[in-house]
Amino acid sequence: MLFNTIGLSKYVPRDECNLPDDLTKEIARYKPIVEGIINASVNGVFKKRTWRTLARFVDKFGSRIAGSDNLEQSIDYMVDLLKKNQLENVHTEQALVPKWVRGRESCWLISPRLEKLNILGLGSSIGTPSKGITAHAVVVESFEELQKMGKEAVEGKIVVYNEPYISYEKTVKYRGYGAIEAAKLGAVATLIRSVTPFSIDSPHTGWQHYQENVTQIPTAAISIEVAEMLHRMFQAGDDILIYLFMEARNLPPVMSRNTIAEIIGHQHPDKVVLVSGHLDSWDVGQGAMDDGGGAFISWNALALLKILGLRPRRTLRSVLWTAEEEGLVGAAAYFHDHRNDVAAFDFVMESDEGTFQPLGLSFSGSHDAGCILKEILKLMRPLNATQFATPMDGGPDIEYFTNVGIPGAALLNANERYFWYHHSQGDRMTVEDPINLDMCTALWAASAFVVADLSVDMPR
């Protein structure tokens, strides 16, 4: 790589940048282009277009879980839409994805009093027998407490986890492994407090794991409020009896597709700057936030550049991943299929933690690539979105690339409420704001364009 060979960072501390003057000046010269992109998105021909296209999409299809006909129809729709927007090389690439089906589900507190509890079965959970499961419950706050309780107390029971929310990263293990740990002690089902800092009695679903040689038991999310209530009842010595019914089942994998569109580079058509989000969602709400917004700023960024007649040196490739929610399945297939092209990827981008007000980019990659990105972010002053953070946070699908040293970035945005809606019925279009989406599309288009058009590759 040209840029790496000049060894610019040899005598510079790792947290400081010392880009060659020529490169700094080159980046600064993109100011009018970046302003044009921002202006078109925020005030011009593209104003509210990301919101409008996203609203139409999520209203038409609703939620889009991997393995569903609905997701496949929404992919067909996207292929048409990308072609209508004059994007290039529009096509799909196959990925075999899990097919988990929720079916009907219900849960009742029977003792100490009758109350229907709001639940959402967790992805990959098996169902209950057709008559449901009726069992007494024990309530714990942690895996440690469960272990202490021991097999005698847990066997034949429904284990309720009322783990406190610390952060998504730290707390999600209860959703992911709660059923395994309870089953090891003979539990017959688990109800897991939703992984969220805020609730209006709203359960949040998400993927969970089973382990070989550990009995698979049904598992569902309950709201913060219900978990806390059951915990209080348990501590008060109430006899807690719960009825759980779930039709959930895992069917054989089916073929799905990643959806791809490009603006082909005029100088290095084989070099790729990838911008992405995932098109699939959970089977609740509308998947407008997770990750409709990320997917739609990714293809609209290209559509905007196309309208403005901006074709960079390298190819800009928008990828709308499939089956992210079941464990980055679409991205894994894509990375596998392109395992011999890795050198072609100059830079990878994903937005999968909200498209609220954009603040900048979070980054993983080499020090020198980070320095270039910081310089590019200075151009985003009109958006007030110049923040640079590292490591990258919120680009799960592109970690296949960043893990092998390809520099990448995710959207930094004012997403303090992201986990309020995440994987819940509340992930609907109302969460998305037209002006924020315009600004996200602008940031996404401008930064991807500049990276793709620079005279130098992004240093590995």
Add this chain to the structure above:
Amino acid sequence: MLFNTIGLSKYVPRDECNLPDDLTKEIARYKPIVEGIINASVNGVFKKRTWRTLARFVDKFGSRIAGSDNLEQSIDYMVDLLKKNQLENVHTEQALVPKWVRGRESCWLISPRLEKLNILGLGSSIGTPSKGITAHAVVVESFEELQKMGKEAVEGKIVVYNEPYISYEKTVKYRGYGAIEAAKLGAVATLIRSVTPFSIDSPHTGWQHYQENVTQIPTAAISIEVAEMLHRMFQAGDDILIYLFMEARNLPPVMSRNTIAEIIGHQHPDKVVLVSGHLDSWDVGQGAMDDGGGAFISWNALALLKILGLRPRRTLRSVLWTAEEEGLVGAAAYFHDHRNDVAAFDFVMESDEGTFQPLGLSFSGSHDAGCILKEILKLMRPLNATQFATPMDGGPDIEYFTNVGIPGAALLNANERYFWYHHSQGDRMTVEDPINLDMCTALWAASAFVVADLSVDMPR
């Protein structure tokens, strides 16, 4: 009344106070007593007691709608609890209350795509025929828009209201009268955007009205998100077909009870300072906020004073109203039954807009009574709850008294999120905070005690 005869405000502007020095000094002398009350509630023997007793109550009974056996059992429980807390003259007084029963309910969007919609039927609504109603929908933002649309467009349709939220007071008319206005134009049912500024796909129920000579049609609340989605679909020209099923029905009124407990005044046992909240709730969530918190600070205020051995000159009476949600039904019966005792009521208090962090009191009544209350509120500095507002807001049941000139106050508290939970499944114990409840109980007990113990009556 002694105080009124001295005419202290004759030459004082209405917004200024000029209390007699003796009275100002008298009020100031309550400082150690008020500090003792606050200290006992926040740090002492009563710490977390309001929260604990409320949690046990709402966990045991859950929601408590008027007309239900559950509400009556919860009233029996309260009578026992008030007696166990050594309160005096514990008894109930009858009130005939509506009995509306929700039954099962469901709603499906059939076209342009199939999706189960989260609804809550509105109180007093009739049900649908047993096969449900399937009809096309029209969506409006206001009554004006509905009128413009006219009978031809509305007849045979389900009217969806997607009214923007301005404030509860200004927006609630759509819940209250939406069915009437739609039925006048021949609509077969209405779905009304929930009256709330925030939602996680959460519908909010509440009372609604029918009008004589206007056909009664079923009516239910939908979430903000769904109302907005249906509106977008309607504006896009989609053919919206909805299936609505509701078993709701109005049964004959049944006898319920207001629950009363006292600390009898040592000098003027016939003069009453009333502190109150309502014990009934909607039939969703746990009724912990609306109005478990208000009811529980009201009787715990007396229990706290009793423990501290504080008996004021006048009688302190705690009233836990029944059937507030159906239109202040318990309070109306109580006021009617006490119509010849009105002179006995010195001051009335209610908390029915949350028991978040207390800020002070809102007040309705004479200028002079307001001046006394302002002076008393100065004693609440240790709680940082000295704010005085007027007119009173959040004391619906006691308006029967304030409307005839009896001074009254409601709890001012940091209730910015009150309507996020109000009448929804999210009105659960998780909303309530132990420290805030201690502080509310302290403010409630201290201000009620001082008013009840002053040498002068509250001026009318």
